[in-house]
Amino acid sequence: MAEFDVIVIGGGPGGYVCAIHCAQLGLKTACVEGRGSLGGTCLNVGCIPSKALLHATHELHELHENFDKMGLTQASVKVDWTKMQSYKQDVIDGNTKGIEFLFKKNKVTWLQGWGSIPAAGQVKVGDEVHTAKNIVIATGSEPASLPGIEIDEETVVTSTGALALPKIPKSMVVIGAGVIGLEMGSVYARLGTEVTVVEYLDAITPGMDGEVARSFQKILTKQGLKFVLGAAVQGVEKGKGKNTVKYKLRKDDSEATIEAEVVLVATGRKPYTTGLGLEAAGVEVLPRGQVKTDAHWQTNVPGIYAIGDAIIGPMLAHKAEDEGMAVAEVIAGKHGHVNYDVIPGVIYTTPEVASVGKTEEALKQEGRAYKVGKFSFMGNGRAKAVFQSEGFVKLIVDAGTDRILGCHIIGPSAGELIHEVCVAMEFGASAQDLALTCHAHPTFSEAVREAALACGLGAIHA
Numbered sequence: 494m495a496e497f498d499v500i501v502i503g504g505g506p507g508g509y510v511c512a513i514h515c516a517q518l519g520l521k522t523a524c525v526e527g528r529g530s531l532g533g534t535c536l537n538v539g540c541i542p543s544k545a546l547l548h549a550t551h552e553l554h555e556l557h558e559n560f561d562k563m564g565l566t567q568a569s570v571k572v573d574w575t576k577m578q579s580y581k582q583d584v585i586d587g588n589t590k591g592i593e594f595l596f597k598k599n600k601v602t603w604l605q606g607w608g609s610i611p612a613a614g615q616v617k618v619g620d621e622v623h624t625a626k627n628i629v630i631a632t633g634s635e636p637a638s639l640p641g642i643e644i645d646e647e648t649v650v651t652s653t654g655a656l657a658l659p660k661i662p663k664s665m666v667v668i669g670a671g672v673i674g675l676e677m678g679s680v681y682a683r684l685g686t687e688v689t690v691v692e693y694l695d696a697i698t699p700g701m702d703g704e705v706a707r708s709f710q711k712i713l714t715k716q717g718l719k720f721v722l723g724a725a726v727q728g729v730e731k732g733k734g735k736n737t738v739k740y741k742l743r744k745d746d747s748e749a750t751i752e753a754e755v756v757l758v759a760t761g762r763k764p765y766t767t768g769l770g771l772e773a774a775g776v777e778v779l780p781r782g783q784v785k786t787d788a789h790w791q792t793n794v795p796g797i798y799a800i801g802d803a804i805i806g807p808m809l810a811h812k813a814e815d816e817g818m819a820v821a822e823v824i825a826g827k828h829g830h831v832n833y834d835v836i837p838g839v840i841y842t843t844p845e846v847a848s849v850g851k852t853e854e855a856l857k858q859e860g861r862a863y864k865v866g867k868f869s870f871m872g873n874g875r876a877k878a879v880f881q882s883e884g885f886v887k888l889i890v891d892a893g894t895d896r897i898l899g900c901h902i903i904g905p906s907a908g909e910l911i912h913e914v915c916v917a918m919e920f921g922a923s924a925q926d927l928a929l930t931c932h933a934h935p936t937f938s939e940a941v942r943e944a945a946l947a948c949g950l951g952a953i954h955a
Contacts, residue, residue: 495602497523499824500616500625502608502769505533507801507813508631509592514821516599523625524601525608525618530589531596533633535810538653541588543676544841545581546656550683551843559880572684574661581656610774613794627796627824630776630784631817632769634762634802639668641728641739642758648736649729649756652677662686662754666738668726670697672840674759675713679842682717689719689751691726691740698840702852702887702901709846709903712883721751729756764803779805789829790820798824812836835918839908844884847911850899850918851889862892866924866947868940870904872954875935881905886944888914888924895923895948906937913941924948 501512504526512524530537553572560567596603606618610630616623636651638644646654655677661684667674670692682688690697697713697720698706710720724740727748738751764782771778777785777793784792784799791798798820801813815836819829840846856863866888870876884904890897900914917927927945932938943952 495523495621495623497521497602497623497625499523499627499629499821500525500604500608500623501629501631501817502610502616503533503631503633503801503803504528504531504592504603505631505633505801505813506535506810507633507817508533508629509596509817510814511629511631511800511817511821512601513595513599514818515824516601518821518825518827520821520825522601523604523623524596525604525606525616527605527607530585531592531603532585532589534635536588536592537585538656540810542581542585542656543652543673543680545584546577546680547676547841547843549577549580550680554683554843562880572661578657607768609768609770610776610797611770612774613796625796627798629817629820629824630766630769630792630797630799630803631801631813632765632803633813634808635765636758637761637763638758639726639728639760642668642726642756643729643731644758645731648754649731649758651758655681655755655757658755664753665689665755665757666691666736666751666753667757667759668738669759669761670694670720670722671699671759671761672838674757675718676841677757677759678718679713679716687719687753688717689721689753691721691724691738691751693723693725693743695723697722698846700852701846702848702899703854704887705846705848705901705903708884709840712844712903713842724749762802762808766803789823790816791823806833807836807838809836809838832919835915837908837911837915839911841908844881844904845907846903847907848899848901849911849915850897852899852901853889856889856898861898863898864890864892864895864924864948866890866944866949866952868943868947868952868955870937870940872943872952873935873937873940875937876905876940878935879905886910886940888927888941888944888948890924890948895925897922897924897927900941900944902941904937904940910938910941913938 498520499515499522501524515522604618664687667678667690678688723743727739730737800816802808815831822829837849869885870882876882887901889899924945932942
């Protein structure tokens with residue numbers, strides 16, 4: 494038995510960041526992780542490997558669509574799927590080994606195995622019980638499915654299976670038009686797969702700014718993805734060499750089917766707390782499976798905290814990281830803080846889509862007066878030079894104070910550009926503050942400044 498100040502259960506982005514920061518604050522810390530490597534879903538079968546495949550297939554797209562335009566005469570190129578998978582694994586290994594190094598550097602003990610909480614102040618890993626003054630649940634999430642769908646991770650897959658298919662399928666149905674479905678659908682569409690996305694709602698990317706979502710769907714359609722919206726999937730029937738997806742259109746209850754070699758179930762995720770023994774430990778869980786916490790991330794049991802996908806809020810790695818940092822501060826007797834109004838979200842397709850803060854739809858519902866400043870990447874010289882002039886920056890500000898309330902970007906490097914607005918929002922900046930800030934030329938970020946100018950007298954290059 495070992496004694497610790499803090500034991501973090503889960504080695505994903507929330508868990509490992511929490512563990513490292515606890516150690517930095519002088520707390521004797523351990524992290525429990527049963528997977529063979531650290532980093533959780535994100536580094537092993539989520540964010541990182543998907544970005545590797547998105548990057549590789551984007552380069553393929555550029556070769557086919559734009560190289561010749563730049564005077565780069567292409568030789569015949571073939572996709573070596575085995576080598577691409579190897580590249581993806583190298584990226585994973587480099588990142589997960591980096592976390593191991595950080596644990597050693599910060600003297601965080603990695604307790605290898607699956608953890609449970611037999612009682613407050615105790616964590617069981619294998620046959621050993623360790624004691625801790627504080628326990629942090631950072632167990633993340635797992636894919637959610639629908640009734641009538643049996644996932645085998647071979648031809649009916651979650652994102653985990655989709656990242657490691659033995660070959661490139663000729664056809665794929667993606668159930669769910671959220672971030673995961675569109676990113677993975679985009680990967681395979683670039684590789685030549687016929688991709689059809691089936692979504693229950695009447696628009697893609699639920700919760701996104703409506704104008705951005707409509708533009709995004711048009712662009713993805715031009716890239717070869719097909720969409721069936723307003724369709725309630727009834728089930729998937731497996732057959733030899735093909736799967737049949739049955740769905741019902743919500744507008745008229747008519748039934749239809751689509752056949753595909755592979756079906757990707759991308760209908761969201763749910764908290765993963767299996768085997769933790771929360772009920773026995775007396776930890777309260779909400780009806781949808783999230784661990785209930787207070788404003789300081791503490792559960793109803795003193796000394797037991799929870800963060801990340803295991804609790805309420807957007808299931809984003811960076812949200813989990815922020816909470817991991819904050820709860821470490823709280824445990825160390827300091828003040829931990831997360832600004833939930835400034836958590837960006839990004840879809841890593843091409844073009845990228847990024848957002849932070851309020852949407853127009855949300856502000857209309859609140860009855861709040863606002864102004865919109867928009868600027869198209871068609872007016873951005875850098876974007877035109879790299880064949881990425883589709884899309885726009887949309888800045889939303891308070892009509893009276895000019896304070897920035899939200900920003901929605903579809904275009905090149907949107908996932909990087911959004912952070913300028915995040916910092917501005919943290920400081921309570923106005924659109925005029927952005928508009929008066931010098932931006933280097935030629936850069937994509939000039940489009941953000943132009944959108945800020947559009948909130949006033951008007952953009953210069955529009």
